[in-house]
Amino acid sequence: MSITPEKEPIPRLYVEHMKKMLEHGERIDGRGLLDYRSIRVILSPIEKADGSALVKLGKTQVLVGVKLELGSPYKDRPSEGVLQVHAEFVPLASPSFEPGPPDENAIELARVIDRALREPRVVDLEKLVIEPAKLAWVVYNDIYLLDHAGNVTDAGMLASILALATTKLPRLLKTEAGDYKIDRSTKAGALPLKTLVVTVTLGIIGNAILVDPTVEEEYLVDSIITIAVDENGRICGIQKRGERGIERSVLNKAVDVAIEKGLWLIGHVKNILNNPEKYVSPLSDMGA
Amino acid sequence: MSSKPVLIRDDGTRLDGRKPDEMRPVKITIGVLKNANGSALVEYGGTKVLAAVYGPREVLPRHLALPDRAILRVRYHMAPFSTEERKSPAPTRREIELSKVIREALEAVVFTNMFPRAGIDVFIEVLQADGGTRTAGLTAASIALADAGIPMRDLVIGVAVGKVNGVLVLDVNELEDQYGEADMPVGVLPNLNEVVLLQLNGVLTREEFNKALDMAFKAAEHIYKLAKEAFYVKYTKVVEEVK
Numbered sequence: 001m002s003i004t005p006e007k008e009p010i011p012r013l014y015v016e017h018m019k020k021m022l023e024h025g026e027r028i029d030g031r032g033l034l035d036y037r038s039i040r041v042i043l044s045p046i047e048k049a050d051g052s053a054l055v056k057l058g059k060t061q062v063l064v065g066v067k068l069e070l071g072s073p074y075k076d077r078p079s080e081g082v083l084q085v086h087a088e089f090v091p092l093a094s095p096s097f098e099p100g101p102p103d104e105n106a107i108e109l110a111r112v113i114d115r116a117l118r119e120p121r122v123v124d125l126e127k128l129v130i131e132p133a134k135l136a137w138v139v140y141n142d143i144y145l146l147d148h149a150g151n152v153t154d155a156g157m158l159a160s161i162l163a164l165a166t167t168k169l170p171r172l173l174k175t176e177a178g179d180y181k182i183d184r185s186t187k188a189g190a191l192p193l194k195t196l197v198v199t200v201t202l203g204i205i206g207n208a209i210l211v212d213p214t215v216e217e218e219y220l221v222d223s224i225i226t227i228a229v230d231e232n233g234r235i236c237g238i239q240k241r242g243e244r245g246i247e248r249s250v251l252n253k254a255v256d257v258a259i260e261k262g263l264w265l266i267g268h269v270k271n272i273l274n275n276p277e278k279y280v281s282p283l284s285d286m287g288a
Numbered sequence: 289m290s291s292k293p294v295l296i297r298d299d300g301t302r303l304d305g306r307k308p309d310e311m312r313p314v315k316i317t318i319g320v321l322k323n324a325n326g327s328a329l330v331e332y333g334g335t336k337v338l339a340a341v342y343g344p345r346e347v348l349p350r351h352l353a354l355p356d357r358a359i360l361r362v363r364y365h366m367a368p369f370s371t372e373e374r375k376s377p378a379p380t381r382r383e384i385e386l387s388k389v390i391r392e393a394l395e396a397v398v399f400t401n402m403f404p405r406a407g408i409d410v411f412i413e414v415l416q417a418d419g420g421t422r423t424a425g426l427t428a429a430s431i432a433l434a435d436a437g438i439p440m441r442d443l444v445i446g447v448a449v450g451k452v453n454g455v456l457v458l459d460v461n462e463l464e465d466q467y468g469e470a471d472m473p474v475g476v477l478p479n480l481n482e483v484v485l486l487q488l489n490g491v492l493t494r495e496e497f498n499k500a501l502d503m504a505f506k507a508a509e510h511i512y513k514l515a516k517e518a519f520y521v522k523y524t525k526v527v528e529e530v531k
Contacts, residue, residue, distance in 0.1 A: 104387070108385050245483055247483075259494060
């Protein structure tokens with residue numbers, strides 16, 4: 001059952017100030033309406049994961065770890081590997097998070113990112129089958145929210161795509177009995193990807209569109225829309241959230257903004273993946 | 289992958305004989321439950337969804353109540369016998385997500401500030417699933433809310449647009465959803481021209497998205513008319529009973 005949540009109280013003065021600034025096209029942290037916060041990336045901070053990435057989007061921090069295991073393919077897709085996306089909003093990430101199984105927000109985030117990865121076939125699952133209908137690689141993409149300062153979706157998606165793009169398949173050994181075993185000490189090539197996808201999350205307040213809302217802005221806006229965009233500028237997923245509607249003309253503008261910002265973000269991801277060594281650094285740099 | 293059926297025939301019609309922009313037959317029946325304050329049965333072809341509303345009523349446990357408004361509690365749930373293979377009645381991740389997006393869509397229309405500290409409960413049961421269950425459920429929920437006499441800005445009409453074999457189609461059925469390239473459920477406020485629910489599962493170009501949204505708005509108008517007629521039928525019956 002989904003229940004109207006209690007909203008985090010923010011001082012009325014702060015809200016009024018924010019609204020007044022918006023009228024002049026300004027935001028409280030000095031950004032323009034269509035600007036992202038700074039994006040910082042640490043590639044492969046977790047050695048035991050087959051792929052990992054930490055993304056800092058402003059003060060939001062998300063860590064994604066990819067693990068590959070052996071499992072059976074889905075019955076209706078016997079010649080494909082399996083992709084699973086999960087998200088945990090661990091209690092250390094926000095004063096309002098509590099321990100326990102994923103709540104509706106964590107489930108929604110995981111499912112939105114899952115669809116954005118699945119529909120444009122980001123991971124080439126057909127190359128991950130070992131024995132059709134019997135054995136395949138299962139790709140677990142676990143999203144770990146470490147510090148919640150707004151727009152967890154885009155940070156989680158960036159971390160996911162970077163972690164997947166830097167994932168190395170472990171070596172597969174066949175025993176004499178005919179069983180398979182994973183040997184993680186040796187890598188057997190990169191996880192095959194077909195395309196890159198990012199999400200662009202927009203806060204909508206009246207007729208104004210805010211790219212990459214902070215947590216305070218998320219409370220202030222009428223609604224939030226996440227639009228997934230691939231390398232060709234196609235729309236590969238949409239999720240509208242929030243307790244107000246979006247007028248059609250505003251929605252149209254939002255889609256245009258999302259495609260433009262999405263292509264920009266994909267360029268950024270490509271830059272990172274072309275010079276990965278520049279972004280490999282110890283996990284302790286997350287505090288920098 | 290299992291062999292994909294041809295979903296659009298050579299003459300441009302769909303497997304069930306519909307044109308791409310044609311709805312399945314829509315049937316709306318209001319006030320089908322005795323206990324609930326409001327209820328509605330909405331059928332989009334083979335999809336049959338029942339919605340019931342209880343409230344505004346006291347919220348238990350009390351700490352969930354909000355001082356300035358009513359809370360909405362929404363559950364989207366599929367009956368175990370609603371699907372091809374029996375579905376476990378335990379809530380799935382999908383049902384948890386859909387309950388949330390449907391609740392948010394309804395928050396946009398209900399005047400919750402008129403009932404501080406109260407709760408309005410909306411229960412949606414999918415009795416038979418043949419594609420478009422969340423959109424039929426959303427329509428049913430908004431009609432049940434109106435039937436319960438809860439003040440609202442507009443009705444919410446849910447309708448899905450999909451893409452199969454490269455063609456945009458209205459009101460996707462299960463087969464088209466399973467094998468199609470995209471499914472876009474939309475929740476529309478027909479009088480206010482707003483979108484309160486929007487999801488896209490699949491890939492669309494910018495132009496296709498525009499066209500799909502147009503199709504959804506046009507279909508919503510049609511379903512809205514049917515909803516109004518259903519209310520008319522219900523209230524004329526009440527008038528006759530009083531006589």
